[in-house]
Amino acid sequence: MVENYDEFQREVVDYVKPNHGTTTLGFIFEHGVVIAVDSRASQGPYISSQTVKKVIEINPYLLGTMAGGAADCQFWQRNLGIQCRLHELENGKRISVAGASKLLANTLYGYRGQGLSMGTMVAGWDLKGPGLYYVDSDGTRLKGQRFSVGSGSLFAYGVLDQGYRWDLGVEEACELGRRAIYHATFRDAFSGGTISVYHVNENGWTKVSGTDVGELHFQYYPADPVENPENPVTGSGGKGDAAGDAMET
Numbered sequence: 001m002v003e004n005y006d007e008f009q010r011e012v013v014d015y016v017k018p019n020h021g022t023t024t025l026g027f028i029f030e031h032g033v034v035i036a037v038d039s040r041a042s043q044g045p046y047i048s049s050q051t052v053k054k055v056i057e058i059n060p061y062l063l064g065t066m067a068g069g070a071a072d073c074q075f076w077q078r079n080l081g082i083q084c085r086l087h088e089l090e091n092g093k094r095i096s097v098a099g100a101s102k103l104l105a106n107t108l109y110g111y112r113g114q115g116l117s118m119g120t121m122v123a124g125w126d127l128k129g130p131g132l133y134y135v136d137s138d139g140t141r142l143k144g145q146r147f148s149v150g151s152g153s154l155f156a157y158g159v160l161d162q163g164y165r166w167d168l169g170v171e172e173a174c175e176l177g178r179r180a181i182y183h184a185t186f187r188d189a190f191s192g193g194t195i196s197v198y199h200v201n202e203n204g205w206t207k208v209s210g211t212d213v214g215e216l217h218f219q220y221y222p223a224d225p226v227e228n229p230e231n232p233v234t235g236s237g238g239k240g241d242a243a244g245d246a247m248e249t
Contacts, residue, residue, distance in 0.1 A: 021040070021042045021150065021151035021152070021188065021189070021190020021191060022037070022038060022040065022041075022054060022066070022067045022068075022149075022150035022151060022152070022190065022191055023037070023038050023148070023149075023150040023151065023152030023153060023155070023156050023181055023184035023185065023188060023191040024036070024037040024038070024054060024065040024066070024067050024121065024148065024149050024150050024153075025037075025146075025147065025148040025149070025153070025156050025160060025177060025180055025181065026065065026121045026123050026132050026146075026147050026148075027132070027145060027146040027147070027160065027164060027173075027177070028130045028131075028132050028145045028146075029164075029165070029166055029167075029168045029173050030166055030167050030168065031168075031169070031170050031173070031199075031201060032125065032130050032170075032199055032200050032201035032202075033123045033124070033125070033130045033131075033132055033199070033200040033201075034173045034174055034176070034177045034197065034198070034199055034200075035055060035063055035065060035121070035123055035177070035197070035198040035199075035200070036174075036177030036178055036180065036181045036195060036196070036197045036198075037054040037055055037065055037066070037181065037195070037196050038054065038152070038181055038184070038185055038191045038192060038193055038194070038195060038213070039051055039052050039053070039054060039192075039193030039194040039195075039196065040052070040185075040190065040191055040192040040193040041070060042189075042190045047192075049193075050192065050193035050194070051193060051194070052066075052070060052193070053196075054066040054067075054196070055196060055198055056073070056074065056077040056078065056081075057205070058077060058080055058081045058084060058100065058122075058124075059081060059084055059085065059088075059094070060204040060205065061094060061124050061125050061126070061200070061204050061205065062081075062084065062095075062097065062100055062122065062123070062124035062205075063122075063123050063124060063198055063200060063205050064077040064080065064104075064120055064121065064122050064123075065120050065121045065123075065149065066120065067118070067119040067120060067149040067150040068116075068117035068118045068119050068120075068136075068137065069116070069117035069118065072116050072117055072118050072137065073118050073120055076104065076107065076108065076116075076118065077104070077120065079107070080100060080103060080104050080107070080122075083103050083107075084100055084103070087099070087103075094126065095126075096126040096127070096128065096131070097122060097123070097124040097125070097126050097130075097131030097132075097133065098126075098131060098133070098143075100122055100124070101122040101131075101133035101135055101141055102141065104120070104122060104135050105135045105139050105140070105141035106139070108135065108136070108137050108138070108139050109138070109139025111137070112137070112138055112139055116137035117137055118135075118136055118137040119134070119136045119137070119149045119150070120134070120135050120136070120149070121133065121134055121135075121147050121149060122135060123200055124200055124205075125200050125201060125202055125204070130200065130201075131143075132144060132145065132147065134147045134149065146160060146161070146164060148160060148180070148184075150184075150190075150191065151188050151190045151191065152181075152184030152185065152187065152188030152190065152191040153184070155183050155184040155186075155187045155188055156180040156181060156183065156184040157180075158183070159176070159179055159180040159183050159184075160176065160177075160180045163176045163179070163180075164176065170199060173199075174197045174199060174208045174209070177197050178195050178197050178209065178211065178216070179220070181195045182195060182213055182216045182217070182220065185213045186213075186217070192213055193212075193213065194210050194211065194212050194213070195209075195210070195211050195212075195213060195216065196209070196210045197209045197210075
């Protein structure tokens with residue numbers, strides 16, 4: 001028999017509350033901003049979708065990313081798009097990246113503690129050049145050159161920090177973002193699907209690619225069907241093989 005119904009209700013709500021997993025990243029380099037995201041949506045251990053669009057196109061020069069509750073991110077970033085358009089009509093010029101991120105942070109702070117779940121990046125180009133901000137549902141707003149958000153962000157940071165340079169070419173930067181998200185999807189069960197890469201410069205944003213992580217796996221790690229007896233690491237069940245070692249012990 002339930003003695004404390006309120007406490008029981010809270011436990012049930014926490015039990016059925018879906019977990020949110022994703023990997024998103026963004027970084028500024030010499031030729032603009034690169035944004036890369038996965039496309040998997042999960043509810044606890046259940047993969048609910050592999051085709052979620054996690055980049056919100058706020059306007060032709062501004063992008064937002066989704067991490068946390070999909071509905072929260074989609075609603076509030078589209079709301080931000082409306083506010084940015086109103087600002088443009090009232091002032092006769094586009095809103096800055098800093099201004100857009102501040103609008104979002106102020107809006108979310110007003111709903112602090114009411115159950116929103118958001119960890120988003122706002123990236124774009126304005127009169128001052130490229131801009132990148134992190135904003136979450138507590139109203140936190142951080143300016144930076146590199147961010148990764150989501151359950152796979154630690155894995156993505158490992159690749160991103162190792163390969164980042166300010167003087168990267170556009171193709172190099174896009175490949176770095178793609179590779180960082182791939183490695184996150186490889187190690188994080190809540191990330192996967194398709195990797196979308198965007199590039200933002202003075203002419204606005206462009207979607208560079210959308211690639212299935214399964215295709216990237218064999219691109220980065222091509223299968224070698226030929227067993228090399230001189231290299232036991234690639235052999236089947238050899239002394240250097242992880243599966244073989246596990247069985248021997």
